[in-house]
Amino acid sequence: MDDDPGSLSLSELENLTVVDADGREVGALADVVVSTAVHPPRVTAFFIDREDGQLGASWAQVAEIDLDARRLRLRVPLERVQAASLREDELSLVDSVLDNQVLDMRRRAFVRVQDVLLEPRDGDLVVSGVDASPAALARRFGLRFLSRRLPRRSGDFVPWDDVNLIALRLSRLNFVEAFAELAELHPADLADIVSQVGPRERAAVLSALAPERAADTLQEMGAEVRAAALEEMPPERAARILERVEPDVAADILADLPDDLAQDLLARLPAAREADLRDLASHPEHTAGSLMSTEYVTLPAAMTVDEALAWIRRERPEQHAMTYLYVTDDEGRLAGVLSLRDLVLAEPGARLAEVMEDDVVTVAADASDEEVGRTMTKYDLLAIPVVDEGRRLLGVVTLDDALDAVLPEDWKQRLPRLFR
Numbered sequence: 001m002d003d004d005p006g007s008l009s010l011s012e013l014e015n016l017t018v019v020d021a022d023g024r025e026v027g028a029l030a031d032v033v034v035s036t037a038v039h040p041p042r043v044t045a046f047f048i049d050r051e052d053g054q055l056g057a058s059w060a061q062v063a064e065i066d067l068d069a070r071r072l073r074l075r076v077p078l079e080r081v082q083a084a085s086l087r088e089d090e091l092s093l094v095d096s097v098l099d100n101q102v103l104d105m106r107r108r109a110f111v112r113v114q115d116v117l118l119e120p121r122d123g124d125l126v127v128s129g130v131d132a133s134p135a136a137l138a139r140r141f142g143l144r145f146l147s148r149r150l151p152r153r154s155g156d157f158v159p160w161d162d163v164n165l166i167a168l169r170l171s172r173l174n175f176v177e178a179f180a181e182l183a184e185l186h187p188a189d190l191a192d193i194v195s196q197v198g199p200r201e202r203a204a205v206l207s208a209l210a211p212e213r214a215a216d217t218l219q220e221m222g223a224e225v226r227a228a229a230l231e232e233m234p235p236e237r238a239a240r241i242l243e244r245v246e247p248d249v250a251a252d253i254l255a256d257l258p259d260d261l262a263q264d265l266l267a268r269l270p271a272a273r274e275a276d277l278r279d280l281a282s283h284p285e286h287t288a289g290s291l292m293s294t295e296y297v298t299l300p301a302a303m304t305v306d307e308a309l310a311w312i313r314r315e316r317p318e319q320h321a322m323t324y325l326y327v328t329d330d331e332g333r334l335a336g337v338l339s340l341r342d343l344v345l346a347e348p349g350a351r352l353a354e355v356m357e358d359d360v361v362t363v364a365a366d367a368s369d370e371e372v373g374r375t376m377t378k379y380d381l382l383a384i385p386v387v388d389e390g391r392r393l394l395g396v397v398t399l400d401d402a403l404d405a406v407l408p409e410d411w412k413q414r415l416p417r418l419f420r
Contacts, residue, residue: 008067009131010093010116011140017071018048018057020078029072030054030094032118034127037089040160043118043125046072047084047092056084059125093127096165102130103164108189111158115140129159187213191220199225203232206241215244218253227256235261239268246320247273248293248401251280280395288372289365291402292386292395295321298328299352301335306348312340323383326393327356333391334360362387365394373402 016029027050034041046062048055063075074081086092093116101110114136119128133156185193194205194217202221206214206229218226218241230238230253242250242265254262254277266274276294283289297317299308312322325343327336336356346355362385363372376384376399384402386395 007120008065008118008125009136009139010098010118011136012067013046013065013072014094015070016065016067018046018074019071020074020076020081021063022077024078026050026074026078026081027055031092032094032116033086033090033092035087035089036091041091041127043127044090045084048081054084055081057081091165097130102158103193104158104162105164106158106162108185108192110193117157127160129157130163132156132158187216188220190217194229195221195225199228199232202229207233207237211240212244214241219245219249223252223256226253230257230265231261235264235268239265243269243273246293247276247280247295248291248395251277251290254281283365286369287365288363288367288369288386288397289394291369291372291397292365293320293398293401294395296324296326296383296385296393296396297321298326298393301327301329301351301353301356303352304348305343305346305350305352305355308343308352309348320398323396323398326360326385326396327352328393334362334385334387334393336360337385360385362391363397364388369402372397376402 010032013029013032018026018029020026027048029046030049031047032043033045033047033056035044043059045056045058048057057074057076061074061076061081062072064071064073066073091097097113097116099113101112103109104111111130111132113130114133115131117128117131118125120126135156190205190209190213194202202225206218209217218229221229230242233241242253245253254265257265266277269277280290280292280294283292295318297312299311303311308325322340324337324339326334327338329335336353336358337360338352338356342355361375361379361381363375365386365388367375367386372384375381376397381399383396383398385393386397388394
């Protein structure tokens with residue numbers, strides 16, 4: 001934390017005695033109001049508690065803030081101070097920020113605001129950031145001697161540029177505004193953020209994002225929270241997101257949902273997607289069949305290289321589906337494999353049968369996840385095809401899914417998603 005991130009703290013202003021220009025006691029300072037229409041937010045008013053209601057003294061009506069005397073002096077008489085009110089672009093710091101959670105956009109983490117820091121700038125008082133330190137909490141309780149002894153961590157002071165008032169926006173049901181900034185983050189960062197809130201908030205985030213973005217985010221979330229987020233959504237919205245989730249992940253999520261909800265969501269999916277997911281769900285847990293995805297690219301052996309490239313440009317398969325390109329014979333059996341690089345570098349008129357690798361390493365659907373992992377490691381594969389007894393392609397297990405199945409839980413958190 002900076003040695004002096006702000007010259008004044010909100011907690012120092014709370015409960016100051018307010019006196020008017022004639023020296024009469026007006027009341028106690030209850031809140032500080034800032035305008036969010038300017039950056040950084042600028043103090044525009046002070047709310048004052050009185051027995052007959054709350055008044056709002058503007059910044060222009062303040063003559064002096066004397067912290068030693070615990071007094072705020074106005075430059076106008078009491079009669080000129082109007083009733084407290086908030087404009088649409090204004091925010092009351094005590095009521096809306098202090099003791100609430102805000103999102104530190106730099107660290108992608110929620111912090112609880114223990115104090116708000118202010119600094120004078122060009123004749124105004126502006127918000128410089130928030131303090132999330134235990135020292136700030138001790139200071140608010142009057143334990144200043146203790147606050148100076150408590151350790152300060154690098155993330156305790158959050159500059160206002162990095163503050164997102166997501167909790168406040170959610171409380172106002174303004175989901176679009178709340179997540180406008182977040183929508184541009186990487187899905188892994190979004191997943192980290194929404195995993196820190198409750199199921200309803202998670203559902204709100206996923207509902208506010210475009211379906212493709214929501215699906216990417218859902219896939220990055222921990223297995224224990226995915227189902228909870230979908231359960232809180234309207235079924236139609238949940239089905240739209242589930243349709244865009246990778247098939248193997250979608251099958252896992254469905255397995256964690258109550259049976260009636262899982263069946264309802266399946267019935268809302270396109271017929272081909274529903275059939276794929278039901279097939280994936282039929283395979284026993286911890287087998288290649290339960291790990292595989294049905295998103296992959298197959299091309300006929302008789303197709304030429306330039307025809308294959310034209311097909312890829314036209315169909316635009318997902319990136320993770322093109323780790324390898326699988327070649328099939330006239331009867332639909334797996335005949336070979338090649339990489340996208342192999343395809344691009346091959347002669348345009350060559351048949352795929354001429355440029356493919358025909359010695360393809362495969363596994364059966366009932367192979368254990370340990371066997372899949374060992375085989376992929378042995379042959380240094382990024383993906384391995386799953387075939388039936390007739391050597392027809394059933395699906396593909398990618399390396400990240402194989403590792404996810406066999407690595408210890410604490411290791412999994414360190415691994416990136418390799419194919420997104």
